[in-house]
Amino acid sequence: DQQVKQNSPSLSVQEGRISILNCDYTNSMFDYFLWYKKYPAEGPTFLISISSIKDKNEDGRFTVFLNKSAKHLSLHIVPSQPGDSAVYFCAATGVSSGGYQKVTFGTGTKLQVIP
């Protein structure tokens, strides 16, 4: 049961345009959401996050939107740059029954920004 879903495995965008990466989740107990970026042969790195009590968080060119009623979040990158080409993982978190910070990752979306 995939609780965090990224239904688009890949996305191509022209440089300078907006990139929109989508993520859906099923567990209403998730209360914090993160986006990680991963380049080939490297580990994921944290990009931006949002608490479930907010609907938007912005950091430079990156904005994450959260729609709790739809259990949907999206990452907007404006303007897109070739260096943004990477795999983006959506993640949702909450405290597990075992007391650890349980993070559930999506399957990733590969973004290609075309110069």
Added chain:
Amino acid sequence: IAGITQAPTSQILAAGRRMTLRCTQDMRHNAMYWYRQDLGLGLRLIHYSNTAGTTGKGEVPDGYSVSRANTDDFPLTLASAVPSQTSVYFCASSEVGGYNEQFFGPGTRLTVL
């Protein structure tokens, strides 16, 4: 050392052999994690540790064991490797409590034949 290091970078292993993947962090994070990344499945948690001396099972713990003798090191052991354990393995660490970002190592690519 800066951040998290993993060793080896890659390994080809015969089925049935024992293998330990090493992970070391220098950020003094109490929490550490092991994930595997498989195509189409994202990152799945194998084991975690909230502090030295304690460990716990994640989503896919079968066939793996971990230990946490000190804050910095969190080795992952495959006692008898099987081909389904072919994957890329990532170690991560974070502050405990709240919803803190995890810092990932560069990964170990393991192939079990």
